[in-house]
Amino acid sequence: MGVEKSLILVKPDGVQYGHIGHVLSRIENRRYEIKALKMVNATKEQLCEHYSQLVDKPYYPGIEEFMISGPIVAIIAEGDEIIETFRKMAGPTNPSEAMSGTIRGDFARSWGPGPIKNVVHSSDSVESAEREIKIWFPERVNTEN
Numbered sequence: 001m002g003v004e005k006s007l008i009l010v011k012p013d014g015v016q017y018g019h020i021g022h023v024l025s026r027i028e029n030r031r032y033e034i035k036a037l038k039m040v041n042a043t044k045e046q047l048c049e050h051y052s053q054l055v056d057k058p059y060y061p062g063i064e065e066f067m068i069s070g071p072i073v074a075i076i077a078e079g080d081e082i083i084e085t086f087r088k089m090a091g092p093t094n095p096s097e098a099m100s101g102t103i104r105g106d107f108a109r110s111w112g113p114g115p116i117k118n119v120v121h122s123s124d125s126v127e128s129a130e131r132e133i134k135i136w137f138p139e140r141v142n143t144e145n
């Protein structure tokens, strides 16, 4: 535990519907430190790496199409036990199950068939965070902070 970094993405639906600021506010309101931030257009290669555990799922092509449908905002945020806490702040994967007060519960809902559009991604473990930071911030590979 202790101080951790998490890789957080504001997904294309979050950017399109005006939730970049909401996500950043929630990170800052909990006094997590934003270490890096950028808007990017994801490539298919980045998404294959990022979702390496999902590439064989029947719904993966939909996720890929959704994630390249518009810009995303990539964030490295740091703080005590941020990984588990931010995942609670984001809420469950399916927005229908997300309570009000969570990011997904406040800003997302299920829109029929296709990929689940749920506004944010956040790393699920320290190992995932390290792996994902390299994918979205390759220029930082040799930096300590």
Ligand code: ADP
Binding pocket: 054, 059, 063, 092, 093, 114, 115, 116, 117, 118, 120, 121, 122, 124
């Ligand atoms: P999380 O983003 O909550 O960590 P997962 O890692 O399981 O969830 O899935 C990654 C993303 O893939 C989800 O956020 C969602 O956008 C999409 N997804 C997951 N499961 C499904 C599904 N059964 N059908 C469509 N899209 C899905």
